[in-house]
Amino acid sequence: MSETHREMWEKLNLDIEAHDGLLEVLGKFYGDIYMSQDNRLKGMEYMDFVLSEVHGLRIQELQDAKAQGHKVVGTFCVFVPEELTLAADAIQVGLCAGADAGTQEAEKRVPRNTCALIKSFMGFKLARLCPYIESSDLVVGETTCDGKKKAYEALSDLLPTYIMEVPQTKSLAAKELWRSEVLRYKEELERLTGVTITAERLAQSIKTVNDRRRALQRLNALRAADPAPISGRDALLINQISFYDDPVRFTTKINELCDELEARVAAGEGVAPRNTPRLLMAGCPMAVPNWKLPYVVESSGAVIVGEESCIGTRNTRDLVDESATTLEGMIDALVDRYMKIDCACFTPNDERMDNVAELAKTLKADGVVNYSLMFCQPYAHEGMKLGNMFEAQGIPMLALETDYSMEDVEQLKTRVEAFVEMLG
Ligand code: BJ8
Secondary structure, three states: OHHHHHHHHHHHOOOHHHHHHHHHHHHHHHHHHHHHHOOOOOOHHHHHHHOOOOOOOHHHHHHHHHHHHOOOOEOOOOOOOOOHHOOOOEEEOOOOOOOOEEEHHHHHOOOOOOOHHHHHHHHHOOOOHHHHHOOEEEEEOOOHHHHHHHHHHHHOOOOEEEOOOOOOOOOOOHHHHHHHHHHHHHHHHHHHHOOOHHHHHHHHHHHHHHHHHHHHHHHHHHHOOOOOOOHHHHHHHHHHHHHOOOOHHHHHHHHHHHHHHHHHOOOOOOOOOOOOEEEEEEEEEOOOOHHHHHHHHHOOOOOEEEEEEEOOOHHHOOOOOOOOHHHHHHHHHHHHHHHHOOOOOOOOOOOHHHHHHHHHHHOOEEEEOOOEEEEOHHHHHHHHHHHHHHHHOOOEEEEEOOOOOOOOOOHHHHHHHHHHHOOO
16 A cells, blocks of 8 residues: 555544554455456456555545545435435545454443444444544434444544434325435535535436436346346445445446446356356345355355345435426435335335345345344344245245354355255
8 A cells, every 4th residue: 555545544543553454354355255256347347446445545535525625424324315415515425334343442332232333333433444434524324223323322422423313114204304304414514515505416416326326226137137247246346335436437337347247148148157046135234345245155156146235226226306307396306215215224114025025036036145233123123024925935035144253154154055055
């Protein structure tokens, strides 16, 4: 890593020694999991580059943008409307973290029996390892699960934190509450940036974010082909990078990659032989660099054909209606689109069952792996419902619960291999 990056990290007050250690482990992990794959698409070279510079060049870009007066907004949930953030001339980045870091420190602020994702973002902040959180002018939390809600209280002692109230039901009153929250966030952004969000600005940013969703939808649709044209690991990486990269540049790159994928599908080529067992992953989001389970699955003779999670189709399935011409109409369109998110924090959440079933069918999945992080109540509950639904439909499902440690890799492998063998 260049000296310039080191200077930048020092200015961001990162713990340089611990950060060096993290990058070294990450590089090795990435090499083992990603660079060992056969038949990768040429378009993945861009993703390899972005990942290799995720704490380098991209952070430099954020610093340059800040120097030009732009603000950086860090988020933990797909409920935060990026369209508004962009319309206020700010940059939005995802802050969820997918690796054990600073756990001891984190456990002084949140209970030990908290999910790994929450402990990880607390740990990254406390151990001074995340240049994204250190670059953020505002961190936006949200009232989704109890663990996150309470963790944001602890986080607000360390950072300027703003909380959006996400309703827990889809009633009319809930929708009204969400509308008022969207408007409150708009005002907060205008205060932060000094930019007034106009209809023209919002129309443009709705298009930008929709274009990225359209590109990712295109990618997902191509994964219905047999043989699978892209590995689940690579598709997950693409979804993870979508939370960090510049949206316009990223969309262009994904569309180029999709051109390559289309040619591959037309030629009947893939990353695994035809009839390799095809699995849909469903459940908790897998934040970067959480690649453990996809690696275990794809080194057990199966291929992953879809990710039903917020770092996957839940974030890309629905577009914002682009037909509105007034600011009010656009806000309504945003409210409608975001209220379609089928996060397990909602009750009831029957539409998620239908959406997962539909996805499994479209992607021609032979089986489903339900992934929940330990101590995540919402997804563990819904995992049981999914299990019953798929049993009734005759689609095998394997329910796995894990965290970010490597201790259970062998145990997971044994269970996944038995499942894949049964499918085969
Ligand atoms: S919209 S899924 S990004 S809340 S794994 S922290 S639920 S205990 S991440 Fe999420 Fe928004 Fe919903 Fe999506 Fe809590 Fe579970 Fe941990 Fe979770």
